[in-house]
Amino acid sequence: MSAHHDTTAIRIRGLRTQFGPQIIHDALDLDVRRGEVIGVVGGSGTGKSVLLRTIIGLNSPTAGSIEVLDRPVTGATRAQMLQLEQRWGVLFQDGALFSSLTVEENIEVPLKEHTAMSHAFRKEVAALKLRMVGLPMNACHKYPSQLSGGMRKRAGLARALALDPDILFLDEPTAGLDPIGAAAFDQLIKRLQQSLGLTVFMVTHDLDSLNAICDRIAVLADHRVSVIGPMDVMLASDHPWVREYFHGPRARAALG
Amino acid sequence: MAASEETWLETSSSDGRQILTPVGRWAVGGLFAVEKEIRAIAEAATGPIEIDLSQLDVLDTAGAWTIYRTARNLEASGVSVELTGASEDQIALIEVVRAAEAELEPDEPTGNSFVNMVEHVGKSAVEIARETADLLGFFGLILVTAAGVLVRPRKLRLTSLFHHMEEVGLNAIPIVGLMSFLIGIVLAFQGASQLQRFGAEVFVVNLVAISVLREIGVLMTAIIVAGRSGSAFTAQIGSMKVNEEVDAMQTLGLNPMEVLVLPRLFALIITLPLLAFFADIMGLLGGGLMAWIALDISPATFIERLRDAIGLWSFWVGILKAPFFAFMIAMIGCYEGFQVTGSATSVGQRTTRAVVEAIFLVIVVDAAFSIFFQVIGI
Numbered sequence: 001m002s003a004h005h006d007t008t009a010i011r012i013r014g015l016r017t018q019f020g021p022q023i024i025h026d027a028l029d030l031d032v033r034r035g036e037v038i039g040v041v042g043g044s045g046t047g048k049s050v051l052l053r054t055i056i057g058l059n060s061p062t063a064g065s066i067e068v069l070d071r072p073v074t075g076a077t078r079a080q081m082l083q084l085e086q087r088w089g090v091l092f093q094d095g096a097l098f099s100s101l102t103v104e105e106n107i108e109v110p111l112k113e114h115t116a117m118s119h120a121f122r123k124e125v126a127a128l129k130l131r132m133v134g135l136p137m138n139a140c141h142k143y144p145s146q147l148s149g150g151m152r153k154r155a156g157l158a159r160a161l162a163l164d165p166d167i168l169f170l171d172e173p174t175a176g177l178d179p180i181g182a183a184a185f186d187q188l189i190k191r192l193q194q195s196l197g198l199t200v201f202m203v204t205h206d207l208d209s210l211n212a213i214c215d216r217i218a219v220l221a222d223h224r225v226s227v228i229g230p231m232d233v234m235l236a237s238d239h240p241w242v243r244e245y246f247h248g249p250r251a252r253a254a255l256g
Numbered sequence: 257m258a259a260s261e262e263t264w265l266e267t268s269s270s271d272g273r274q275i276l277t278p279v280g281r282w283a284v285g286g287l288f289a290v291e292k293e294i295r296a297i298a299e300a301a302t303g304p305i306e307i308d309l310s311q312l313d314v315l316d317t318a319g320a321w322t323i324y325r326t327a328r329n330l331e332a333s334g335v336s337v338e339l340t341g342a343s344e345d346q347i348a349l350i351e352v353v354r355a356a357e358a359e360l361e362p363d364e365p366t367g368n369s370f371v372n373m374v375e376h377v378g379k380s381a382v383e384i385a386r387e388t389a390d391l392l393g394f395f396g397l398i399l400v401t402a403a404g405v406l407v408r409p410r411k412l413r414l415t416s417l418f419h420h421m422e423e424v425g426l427n428a429i430p431i432v433g434l435m436s437f438l439i440g441i442v443l444a445f446q447g448a449s450q451l452q453r454f455g456a457e458v459f460v461v462n463l464v465a466i467s468v469l470r471e472i473g474v475l476m477t478a479i480i481v482a483g484r485s486g487s488a489f490t491a492q493i494g495s496m497k498v499n500e501e502v503d504a505m506q507t508l509g510l511n512p513m514e515v516l517v518l519p520r521l522f523a524l525i526i527t528l529p530l531l532a533f534f535a536d537i538m539g540l541l542g543g544g545l546m547a548w549i550a551l552d553i554s555p556a557t558f559i560e561r562l563r564d565a566i567g568l569w570s571f572w573v574g575i576l577k578a579p580f581f582a583f584m585i586a587m588i589g590c591y592e593g594f595q596v597t598g599s600a601t602s603v604g605q606r607t608t609r610a611v612v613e614a615i616f617l618v619i620v621v622d623a624a625f626s627i628f629f630q631v632i633g634i
Contacts (some may be wrong), residue, residue, distance in 0.1 A: 086285070099599030116288040117318075124325070125284065125318050131356035132317070145598030164284050164316035195352045196317065197345070 008070075009034045009167055009199040010055060015064035017047065017054055024050050026223040028064070034166075037193055037200040039210045042220030043241065048203040051220065052169055055201070056090055057081055069166060086114055088167040089160030093175060095152035097144040103130070103155045104140040110162045129158040134188060150181045154188070161192070168193070170202040174209050186212045207246075207254035219245075231255075265290045266311075267297065273304050276326075279311040282319030291322070298326045301335050310341030320349045324357075394591045398521065401513040416519035424485040424520075425527025429534060431484070432477050436535035439472055440464060440542025448550050457551045461561035464543030466570060473536040474574045475622060478581035481528060482614040486589035489520055490610040493593025494603040502594070512594075521586040528582035529575050536574060569634045577625050581618045588614040 010032035017024040024047035032038050042048050053059045055066055057073050066073040071084055097106045107126040111117065117125070130140065133154040144152055153173065160168060173189065174182035190213045193200050204210060210217055210231070217234055219227040219242050227237045234246045235255075245251065263286035266277040276297065278290070307323060309315070315323075327337045342350070366372070405411045447463040493516055496502050502512050540562070547553040553561075592610035596602045 100601040111284070115285050117284075118288065118291060121287070121291055125321065128317060128321050128353060128356055132352065143599070145602075161317075162284075164318060195348055 007034045008032065009068065010201065011067040012055070013065050015051075015054070015066065016062045017050055017059065018062040023223060025054075025061075025220075028224045030218060030225050030228070032199060032201055034199050035197060036215040037190070037202065037213050039214035039217045040201070040203045040220060041205065041210065041217060041245065046220040047223075048220055049171055052171055052201065052203050056088065056169060057084075086110075086163050087165055088169060089163065089165035090169045091153065091156045091160045091171065091173060093171045094149070095144065095156030097152060097155055097159065099144050102141050102143055103135070103147070103158075106144070106155060107159050107162050110159065114163060126158075126162070129161055130155075132161065132192065133158045134184075150177050150185070153177070153185065157188070157192075161196075164196070165198070167199045167201060170200065170204075172204055172206075173202060174204065174206045179208075182206060182208065183212070189213060207251055211255055261286075263287060263289045265293055265297075273306050274301060275306045275308055277308045277311050278319075278323065281314040282312055282322065283314050283316040284318040287318055287322055294322060294326055298329055301330060304336045304338070305330055306338045306340055308341045309339060309343070309346055312346065315346050315349060317349065317353055320346070320353045324350050324353050328357075390595075391587075391591055394594075395587060397513060398517060398587060401511070401518060402521075405514065405518060411514060412522070413515060413519050416515070417523055420520050420523035421527050423488075424481065424523055425531060428481060428484055428527075428531060432480055432531050432535050433538045435476055435480060436468075436473055436538040437542040439476060440468060440539035440544075441546045443467060443472070443539075444543040444546035445550060448547070452551075458553065458557075458561060460543070460547050460551060461553065461558055462565040464547070465540065465562055465566045468539035468543065469536055469566060469570045469574050471574065471622070473539050474532040474578050474581065475618070477528065477532045477535045478578070478585065478618045479615055481524070481531065481582075482585045482589075482618060483611055485524065486585045486614040487607045487611050489586065489589030490593040490596075490607045491603060493590060494596035494606055497594065497596045498598065498600070498603065516593075517586075517590045520590060521583065524582040524586040525579045528585075529578035532575055532578040536571070573625075573629055573634060577622065580621055580625075584617045584621060585614045588617065 008031050010030070012028060012030040015025050015028040015030075028051075040048050040051065050059060054061050055068065055073065057076070061074060064074070068084055069087055071080065073081070073084065076084065097103070098109065101109070104123070104126050107129050108122050111122045111125060115122075127137065127140070130137065135151060135154050135158065139147065139151060139155065144155070147155065157173075168189075170189070174185055177185060186209050189200060189202075192198060193213075200213075202209070202214070214231075216228060216230055218225045219234070219237075219239070221227075221239065221241050227234065227239050227242050234242060237243065237246075246255070262280040263282055264279050266279055268275045268277070274297075276294070280286075282290075307327065309323070312319075323339075327339065330337045339350075443464050444460055447460045448457060451457050451459055451463070493502070496516075502516075505512050505515060544553075544555060544558045547558055548555060589610050592606040592613070596606050
């Protein structure tokens with residue numbers, strides 16, 4: 001995968017996000033390299049999820065520029081956004097599956113909307129994605145409300161992967177899963193990332209995930225990315241929040 | 257990346273082998289172009305086949321699946337297949353797809369349409385019977401809880417009661433008043449054009465007074481309130497149910513019937529008669545105004561005729577029905593709210609049902625009252 005590391009998948013420059021008088025990000029710069037797994041951490045209210053939503057165009061920033069796959073997100077026309085949206089997949093916190101559709105129909109939604117493939121082929125691709133995320137085939141015809149939280153996340157991941165995106169955005173992928181389920185989900189993401197050559201942008205609180213699958217970690221503090229780098233950089237950092245986060249009792253347990 | 261955006265398939269043959277060469281971008285968006293072609297080739301093939309992947313620019317899982325499936329089907333029908341020119345990444349991707357292969361779950365069997373229809377009718381009938389029984393149970397539960405509160409009035413949540421009275425009563429005044437005023441106008445206008453033929457214009461007053469006071473005022477109010485507040489009850493309680501707030505309430509030792517249902521029920525029982533009274537006044541006002549404009553019946557004459565035309569009972573017949581309608585609307589609204597399960601869709605379905613059922617029951621009860629009042633002679 002290291003061959004991909006020389007190009008940038010997401011480039012953020014001078015980002016400022018503001019809700020009324022409340023400043024979330026200010027002069028935030030961040031580069032995400034192609035083919036890496038980057039984990040974004042930060043205290044509550046530092047705008048991790050807001051950053052994710054801003055990159056995928058759900059929030060518009062007050063100032064600054066965002067480029068994804070060398071195309072601008074800020075100031076993009078609807079048509080340009082549509083093209084970009086087909087190149088990334090997003091997994092929201094609880095899967096955000098459409099509750100009126102079955103799991104299979106949920107996965108077929110982007111396929112139906114953006115491709116001209118036949119019904120039979122679409123079903124095959126949906127089944128393939130379902131299996132790739134490790135769901136049993138009998139989950140196909142179930143509705144989201146009939147699935148457990150972990151299965152909903154997997155189904156959401158299958159939908160995010162439906163169009164074979166280049167970038168995968170994950171919002172707290174392991175929140176609410178039991179440790180075994182969370183570890184399995186981490187492994188699933190790692191395996192898919194490697195086999196499909198994905199770039200993964202992940203907002204998380206889970207020290208185990210950070211340790212197990214992230215190539216680099218970006219810490220959001222003081223409205224910007226204050227520390228970025230692999231785990232050893234985090235452990236060596238003397239930023240007070242980073243020290244507390246990576247040297248606290250839970251961190252010692254997770255990192256050994 | 258200067259990769260081709262096109263998707264196509266080249267075929268050639270050498271030494272009796274057929275060679276398939278996928279070219280360009282074999283990814284999810286463009287595969288429909290070759291889907292049929294590759295299927296047809298695979299079905300017609302008899303001799304050995306070579307699939308040469310060296311000309312591919314882009315291959316994703318859907319493309320890998322197409323190639324893998326073709327090879328698998330060919331081998332299953334006894335044709336030897338060889339993949340050549342594949343890069344390491346492509347082989348890895350095909351391996352991923354192979355590992356994820358599974359039998360497609362068959363669609364639900366559709367069966368005989370007549371049988372399905374009979375089955376559907378049967379299911380609906382059973383469902384209606386079950387829901388009716390449930391609703392009766394809920395009715396009983398309301399009575400029991402209400403009796404408990406009457407014995408110990410301190411259990412009644414006054415803040416909540418007043419909040420809902422404002423919400424369902426006070427805030428409904430403009431719409432109820434306007435509707436009723438307009439209905440009064442329509443009744444007077446239509447009545448006038450018919451009664452003028454007999455020279456009996458002055459009976460417009462009787463027509464407006466009796467229909468507004470006995471029926472229309474309270475019925476229109478109940479229908480508006482069912483649409484406005486019955487649906488709101490279902491949506492509020494339903495969302496709380498989806499959010500597990502109702503469960504949380506129970507674990508905290510709060511009785512959802514006391515906290516959620518009774519304040520809404522009492523608020524509606526108290527405010528619906530008041531709203532109906534207001535609707536009566538506005539209906540008469542509208543009728544009176546139209547009688548003045550269209551028939552030259554002055555307000556003084558109108559009031560005089562009104563006194564002759566109706567007894568006190570005409571008024572009470574309308575108002576007496578209001579608390580019963582209120583009970584129906586609140587009961588159905590809350591009941592459907594508690595029936596919500598799982599998802600947002602369910603909230604929408606239940607809200608629709610609540611409004612339809614509440615209006616239906618209001619009209620049924622109204623019909624029953626009509627017969628009742630007829631029999632006892634008022």
